[in-house]
Amino acid sequence: xxxxxxxxxxxxxxxxxxxxxxxxxxxxxxxxxxxxxxxxxxxxxxxxxxxxxxxxxxxxxxxxxxxxxxxxxxxxxxxxxxxxxxxxxxxxxxxxxxxxxxxxxxxxxxxxxxxxxxxxxxxxxxxxxxxxxxxxxxxxxxxxxxxxxxxxxxxxxxxxxxxxxxxxxxxxxxxxxxxxxxxxxxxxxxxxxxxxxxxxxxxxxxxxxxxxxxxxxxxxxxxxxxxxxxxxxxxxxxxxxxxxx
Ligand SMILES: C[S@@+](CC[C@H](N)C(=O)[O-])C[C@H]1O[C@@H](n2cnc3c(N)ncnc32)[C@H](O)[C@@H]1O
Numbered sequence: 001x002x003x004x005x006x007x008x009x010x011x012x013x014x015x016x017x018x019x020x021x022x023x024x025x026x027x028x029x030x031x032x033x034x035x036x037x038x039x040x041x042x043x044x045x046x047x048x049x050x051x052x053x054x055x056x057x058x059x060x061x062x063x064x065x066x067x068x069x070x071x072x073x074x075x076x077x078x079x080x081x082x083x084x085x086x087x088x089x090x091x092x093x094x095x096x097x098x099x100x101x102x103x104x105x106x107x108x109x110x111x112x113x114x115x116x117x118x119x120x121x122x123x124x125x126x127x128x129x130x131x132x133x134x135x136x137x138x139x140x141x142x143x144x145x146x147x148x149x150x151x152x153x154x155x156x157x158x159x160x161x162x163x164x165x166x167x168x169x170x171x172x173x174x175x176x177x178x179x180x181x182x183x184x185x186x187x188x189x190x191x192x193x194x195x196x197x198x199x200x201x202x203x204x205x206x207x208x209x210x211x212x213x214x215x216x217x218x219x220x221x222x223x224x225x226x227x228x229x230x231x232x233x234x235x236x237x238x239x240x241x242x243x244x245x
Contacts, residue, residue, distance in 0.1 A: 005072060005073070005115055005197055005198070006072040006073045006074075007195050008181075008183065008195040008196060008197040009052070009071075009072070009073035009075060009076045009197070010073050010074065010075035010076070011075070011183070011185055011193050011195045012166065012183060012185070012195070013053065013073065013075035013076045013078065013079055014079075014161065014162065015159060015161050015166055016052065016053055016076065016079075017053040017076075017079040017083075018161075019159065020110075021052060021053040021054075021055045021079075021083075022055055023110070024109060024110035024142075025055050025056060025059065027224065027226075028056055028107075028109045028110065028142075029056070029059055031140075031142075031224065031234055032060075032107070032140065035140065035220075035234065035236055036105055036107070036138060036140045036236070039104075039105070039138055040065075040104055040105060040138075041104065042064060043064055043065065043066060044065055044066070044103075044104035044105065045065070045066040045067075045068070045101060045103050045104060046060060046065050046066065046067050046068070046103055046104065046105050046106070046107060047067075047068050047069075047070065047099075047101075047103040047105070047106040047107070047129075047132055048060070048067055048068070048069040048070070048087070048106075048107050048108075048109075049069075049070050049094055049097075049106055049107065049108040049112065049129065050070070050071055050072075050094060050108055050109075050112030050113075050115065051069030051070060051071050051076075051077075051080055051084075051087075051089065052071060052073075052076045052080065052110070052112075053076050053079035053080050053083060054069060054076075054077075054079060054080025054081070054082075054083040054084035054087060054089065055083055055084075056107070056109055057069045057080060057083070057084035057087040057089075058083045058084035058086075058087070060087075061084055061086040061087050066088075067084070067086070067087040067088070068087065068088040068089075068090065068099065068101060068103070069084065069087050069088070069089045069090070070089075070090050070091075070092040070094070070097045070099075071089075071091065071092070072091070072092070072093055072094070074091055077089050077091060094108075094112075094115070094116065094125045094128070095116070095121055095124035095125040095127075095128050096124075096128065097128065099132060101132070102132060102133065102134045102137075103132055103133055103134065103137060104133075104134055104137050104138070105133070105137055105138040105139070105140060106129045106132060106133060106137070106138075106139050106140070107140045107141065108129075108139075108140075108141035108142075109141065109142055110142065111142070111143075111144050111199065111232075112141070113125070113141045113142070113143050113235070114143060114144055114179075114199040114200055114201070114202070115198075115199060115200075116200055116202075117198070117200055118200055119202070119206050119209075119210060121200075122200075122202065122206070122207075122210045123210045123213055123214055126139070126210055126211060126214035126216055127214045127215070129214075129216075130214050130215045130216055130239050133239040134239075135239065135240070135241045135242060136238060136239060136240075136241045137238070137239045138236065138237070138238050138239075139216055139235070139236070139237045139238075139239070140234075140235070140236055141234075141235045142224060142232050142233065142234055142235065143202060143207060143221075143232065143233055143235055144199070144201070144230070144231055144232050144233075145201070145202070145203070145204065145231050145232075145233060146174060146177075146201050146203070146231070147231035148230055148231020148232055149172040149174075149179045149199075149201050149231065150172060150174070150231070151230075151231055152170070152230075152231075153170045153171065153172035153179045153181075154170065154171065154172055155170050156168065156169050156170070157170070161185070161187070163187045163188045163189075164185065164186045164187035164188050164190075165185075165186055166183055166184070166185045166186075167183070167184045167186075168181055168182070168183045168184075169181070169182045169183075172201075174201070177200060177201040177202070177203075178198060178199070178200060178201065179198070179199045179200075179201060180196060180197065180198050180199075181196070181197045181199075182194070182195075182196050183195050183196075183197070204221055204233075207221060207235065208221070211235075211237050215239060215240055216237035216238065216239055217237060217238050217239075217240065218235070218236075218237045219236045219237060219238055220234065220235070220236045221233050221234070221235050222234050
């Protein structure tokens with residue numbers, strides 16, 4: 001079963017909106033307030049890359065920021081348009097989206113950067129982010145490292161959804177640095193839908209090197225505490241003051 005991440009998130013958008021869209025929200029807001037906000041002007045224009053169903057974009061616009069959200073999945077963006085009506089929401093791929101705006105900061109939250117499909121895609125994504133930042137702008141993201149996948153990606157889960165259920169099989173392949181989620185959506189009166197999502201498991205060294213070769217100076221790659229431990233790290237990087245075209 002091969003599937004494009006956009007198809008996975010399109011199929012599961014309603015479930016994501018009802019369930020997972022707020023799981024990381026408090027953590028993201030706390031980290032934002034502690035690590036990014038001190039660098040921003042009050043009404044800064046922010047890029048929410050892989051904005052999903054837009055709960056973070058909604059919180060940021062309520063705080064007075066201007067927010068542009070980019071996501072691959074039209075299904076996720078449809079929810080984001082309801083949740084975050086003040087945000088500008090655009091369909092786009094992380095390494096190729098092209099906007100005229102330049103941002104004080106870009107955010108990429110809740111495992112989204114792990115959707116880069118390997119080191120080269122990560123570098124292309126960081127280069128694209130850097131090109132959308134103002135000189136000296138910040139990139140704020142989280143990443144799940146190998147220990148996080150080892151801890152939480154070998155399991156199955158069945159979740160009730162409106163009119164049916166969704167079964168998910170999570171699988172981590174350490175040798176290939178990949179993690180998968182195979183989801184089967186069974187809704188009454190509808191054909192069964194099977195979709196796959198893949199994440200890439202980057203080492204800290206790969207992340208350091210990808211930032212360096214994308215013109216982003218890594219300020220920190222520090223564990224985000226959690227109980228149970230999440231294996232998630234906060235990435236904070238700054239674009240140089242003298243940006244190349
Ligand atoms: C785990 S969700 C996180 C959503 C949101 N940031 C949050 O905190 O809830 C990952 C999001 O990344 C998007 N995504 C996956 N691959 C992408 C890509 N290559 N380019 C842009 N968005 C992508 C998905 O559509 C999905 O909305």
